[in-house]
Amino acid sequence: MTTVADTQDTRTAWLADFERFARQADGEAPASVVELRRRGIQRFEALGFPTLQQEEWRFTNVAPIVRTAFRRAEPGSHEADGVTPAALEPFLYPDLHRLVFVDGFFVPALSDLHELPEGVLAGGLAQALEAHPERVEPFLGEIARTEEHPFAALNTAFLQDGAFLSIPRNTVVETPFHLVFVSTVHDQPRASMPRNLFVLGENSQSLVVESYVTLGTGGHFTCSVTEVEAGPAAVIDHYRVQQESREAFHMAMFQIHQERDANVRSHTVTIGGAIVRNDTGVVLDGEGGDCTLNGLYVINGTQMVDNHMRVEHAKPHCDSYELFKGILDQKARAVFNGRIYVHPGAQKTDAKQSSRNLLLSSDALVNSNPQLEIFADDVKCTHGSTVGQLDRDAVFYLRSRGIAERAAQSILTYAFASDIIERIKVDPVREELAEFLFTRLPEGEVVRQAV
Amino acid sequence: MLVIKGLKVGVEGQEILKGIDLEVSAGEVHAIMGPNGSGKSTLAQVLAGREEYEVTEGTVEYQGEDLLEVEPEERAREGIFMAFQYPVEIPGVSNTYFLKAALNAIREHRGEPEVDAMEFLQLVREKMKLVKMDESLLNRPVNEGFSGGEKKRNEIFHMAVLEPTLAILDETDSGLDIDALKVVADGVNTLRQSDRAFLIITHYQRLLNYIVPDYVHVMVDGRIVRSGGKELALELEEKGYTAFEAEAGSPSQTAEPVTV
Numbered sequence: 001m002t003t004v005a006d007t008q009d010t011r012t013a014w015l016a017d018f019e020r021f022a023r024q025a026d027g028e029a030p031a032s033v034v035e036l037r038r039r040g041i042q043r044f045e046a047l048g049f050p051t052l053q054q055e056e057w058r059f060t061n062v063a064p065i066v067r068t069a070f071r072r073a074e075p076g077s078h079e080a081d082g083v084t085p086a087a088l089e090p091f092l093y094p095d096l097h098r099l100v101f102v103d104g105f106f107v108p109a110l111s112d113l114h115e116l117p118e119g120v121l122a123g124g125l126a127q128a129l130e131a132h133p134e135r136v137e138p139f140l141g142e143i144a145r146t147e148e149h150p151f152a153a154l155n156t157a158f159l160q161d162g163a164f165l166s167i168p169r170n171t172v173v174e175t176p177f178h179l180v181f182v183s184t185v186h187d188q189p190r191a192s193m194p195r196n197l198f199v200l201g202e203n204s205q206s207l208v209v210e211s212y213v214t215l216g217t218g219g220h221f222t223c224s225v226t227e228v229e230a231g232p233a234a235v236i237d238h239y240r241v242q243q244e245s246r247e248a249f250h251m252a253m254f255q256i257h258q259e260r261d262a263n264v265r266s267h268t269v270t271i272g273g274a275i276v277r278n279d280t281g282v283v284l285d286g287e288g289g290d291c292t293l294n295g296l297y298v299i300n301g302t303q304m305v306d307n308h309m310r311v312e313h314a315k316p317h318c319d320s321y322e323l324f325k326g327i328l329d330q331k332a333r334a335v336f337n338g339r340i341y342v343h344p345g346a347q348k349t350d351a352k353q354s355s356r357n358l359l360l361s362s363d364a365l366v367n368s369n370p371q372l373e374i375f376a377d378d379v380k381c382t383h384g385s386t387v388g389q390l391d392r393d394a395v396f397y398l399r400s401r402g403i404a405e406r407a408a409q410s411i412l413t414y415a416f417a418s419d420i421i422e423r424i425k426v427d428p429v430r431e432e433l434a435e436f437l438f439t440r441l442p443e444g445e446v447v448r449q450a451v
Numbered sequence: 452m453l454v455i456k457g458l459k460v461g462v463e464g465q466e467i468l469k470g471i472d473l474e475v476s477a478g479e480v481h482a483i484m485g486p487n488g489s490g491k492s493t494l495a496q497v498l499a500g501r502e503e504y505e506v507t508e509g510t511v512e513y514q515g516e517d518l519l520e521v522e523p524e525e526r527a528r529e530g531i532f533m534a535f536q537y538p539v540e541i542p543g544v545s546n547t548y549f550l551k552a553a554l555n556a557i558r559e560h561r562g563e564p565e566v567d568a569m570e571f572l573q574l575v576r577e578k579m580k581l582v583k584m585d586e587s588l589l590n591r592p593v594n595e596g597f598s599g600g601e602k603k604r605n606e607i608f609h610m611a612v613l614e615p616t617l618a619i620l621d622e623t624d625s626g627l628d629i630d631a632l633k634v635v636a637d638g639v640n641t642l643r644q645s646d647r648a649f650l651i652i653t654h655y656q657r658l659l660n661y662i663v664p665d666y667v668h669v670m671v672d673g674r675i676v677r678s679g680g681k682e683l684a685l686e687l688e689e690k691g692y693t694a695f696e697a698e699a700g701s702p703s704q705t706a707e708p709v710t711v
Contacts, residue, residue, distance in 0.1 A: 396501060397539040400527055401609065402524050402527035403552055405522070412541065417543075418542060422543075451544055451548060
């Protein structure tokens with residue numbers, strides 16, 4: 001792909017690129033994957049890139065992504081791209097199981113797995129497809145709703161590698177997995193398409209952190225799909241921390257399928273990127289399921305973050321809690337679209353959704369839109385949405401105790417985000433996020449002292 | 452210490468304080484009593500530096516300087532403290548750390564070094580005893596989930612730690628049971644000293660059974676209509692505010708400047 005042109009031309013370029021890709025990659029892939037790719041490219045061809053005329057995309061202009069001629073990332077170039085252990089150091093957390101992906105491809109040499117319980121698989125998807133297809137194929141492409149989502153369809157068309165985790169039943173992995181997705185920067189910006197799959201066996205427990213980072217500054221495009229199969233009574237704490245460069249484009253689909261009594265807590269943190277869209281979905285597909293989806297975005301400049309949520313209650317007696325908070329400064333824009341869909345028969349559903357936004361500038365903008373579709377009659381569904389400035393009474397209270405105005409504002413801004421931060425169980429992730437806020441906020445030192 | 456002359460204050464074009472004269476010297480306790488809507492809380496807020504209120508006339512001098520030009524945080528650092536009628540909840544900020552930040556801001560202003568961690572802990576423990584506050588409230592976020600009484604105690608606790616020169620209590624007694632009321636009174640009485648003054652704003656005489664004021668002022672409709680000694684509070688208790696409201700209603704009645 002080399003030309004910069006209109007939507008039609010870029011789509012054609014992606015289609016042509018797919019032909020090249022398929023010729024080269026299909027030979028090594030299992031038939032199921034080849035079939036997934038075909039379906040992916042067909043859906044992408046049929047859907048085309050989204051436009052503002054489409055309901056699901058009406059606030060998110062992806063034209064800058066469509067207009068850019070990206071080069072699709074290919075495996076095996078990490079050394080040439082300067083991705084060395086030293087260069088990665090700032091992004092790593094010591095003592096966690098570490099899996100490193102460069103432009104979407106697993107790099108064992110940069111990864112570091114400690115001893116794992118028997119039967120646990122952790123590594124690259126491509127590798128797993130070769131060595132343990134029976135643990136991958138039943139789930140791959142079965143969970144994510146890629147059919148109606150052009151970017152997820154594109155990811156599926158170019159499905160090749162990404163992260164794969166498989167936790168056997170009754171297995172507890174105490175040490176969190178840290179999946180580091182590193183993007184490299186080039187004159188011709190790259191597109192990486194990690195495809196991740198986590199299969200959590202019955203009654204298993206695990207913690208997974210996905211970090212999306214950029215090595216250096218400059219543009220690139222991450223187009224990711226993560227599928228999670230949470231077996232009966234499986235427990236997972238999941239974190240997605242997107243801290244890519246401010247020029248990066250990021251389109252991510254994250255879809256969970258929960259069996260009975262499964263307990264999923266997911267946290268989506270967005271601080272980087274120019275245009276970011278997170279499509280987060282869960283299907284509560286067994287009784288007693290419990291799902292918490294927390295989110296925090298802290299953006300400024302002209303950053304744009306769109307969180308599209310879809311929580312589907314398919315079976316009775318499931319609980320879902322969504323709490324998303326945004327801090328927007330300057331001309332930042334955010335979209336929160338929260339769909340809750342309760343199927344007929346999904347009685348005793350308890351679904352709560354809350355979207356709270358703090359605007360630090362009069363130029364910042366939020367579009368918040370709850371969508372409740374309820375087809376059962378014995379359910380509790382609540383939603384709330386707020387967009388506002390700092391509470392003047394609170395600012396005055398702090399000032400009246402001797403704290404300077406800017407410091408008071410910073411303390412209250414941190415306080416706004418603090419409940420989401422405190423819910424992060426993996427210490428280094430929580431500490432790093434707090435640290436980011438101390439750095440971002442004026443008078444951050446005072447805040448550091450005060451919390 | 453505090454000299455208020457002809458103070459007129461409005462909010463959104465409506466005049467609330469219609470000419471207040473008041474002088475408070477070091478070591479004194481002044482009580483300002485009045486019915487709801489008389490403007491007594493507005494006076495407290497203006498002294499603390501609330502920006503929503505517009506001063507249209509008059510002057511306020513604190514320690515010989517024009518107070519009205521000073522930012523709220525500067526006033527706090529110069530020793531003015533207001534206990535809020537409705538203390539604000541601040542989730543995510545622990546009570547202790549907030550207090551430490553406040554104390555350090557005041558110390559920095561005085562050219563003193565930051566408070567040492569051990570020293571601070573000792574100070575906090577000592578002051579907690581004074582207000583009989585549960586230690587668990589120290590590590591909780593400021594006022595979050597506190598009961599009404601706990602919030603008021605916390606205000607007195609802050610006051611005790613920050614050791615202000617002029618402390619203003621804005622209806623701190625409202626809604627308190629007798630035990631909590633005694634705690635508030637004990638806090639004030641312990642802090643009473645020759646270089647510190649108190650301005651106690653209250654709707655009820657009850658608090659003044661425990662904090663014996665040097666002066667009592669009755670405020671009605673934005674004016675101080677009567678000033679006197681502690682016996683005035685008792686008179687007020689007997690007669691009720693209506694008698695004073697009648698006085699205020701008479702156009703010939705203007706506030707007499709109080710000299711103390």
